[in-house]
Amino acid sequence: MSVRPLLFGAAGNPVIWAIVALAVFCYVLEFNLILGQRDAQWKRQAGIWLKVLPVLLSALPLLGLLGTIVGLLTTFHAMARTDGGLDQQTLLSSGIAAALITTQLGLITVIPGTLLCAFIRRRHRDLG
DSSP: OHHHHHHHHHGGGHHHHHHHHHHHHHHHHHHHHHOOOHHHHHHHHHHHHHHHHHHHHHHHHHHHHHHHHHHHHHHHHHHHHSSSOHHHHHHHHHHHHHHHHHHHHHHHHHHHHHHHHHHHHHHHTTOO
């Protein structure tokens, strides 16, 4: 089983969309700060965002964990409703795999964001 069908199958999960939206917001903000001209206005703006950005980034893996919990609960509810006609092992393994996509997505999006935030913090500190 490849990751592609799992990700597309989980695209109806609102937690995935929340992770993607928050990650896009953080990355757009970070790239604007990286590409912006470093002057007094940039330093003031970067100082404000450097207080908020780590909080937003730390929400990404937490949202991933929330998505995993929601996916596992959905899987176990589906298993409880089956009348034995479906293979329980297949249902469980596919459900867990789909649930873990959100955790993976949360971690994949937070790591580069944290590195970019550290880079911006260094530029902010070096500006004086």
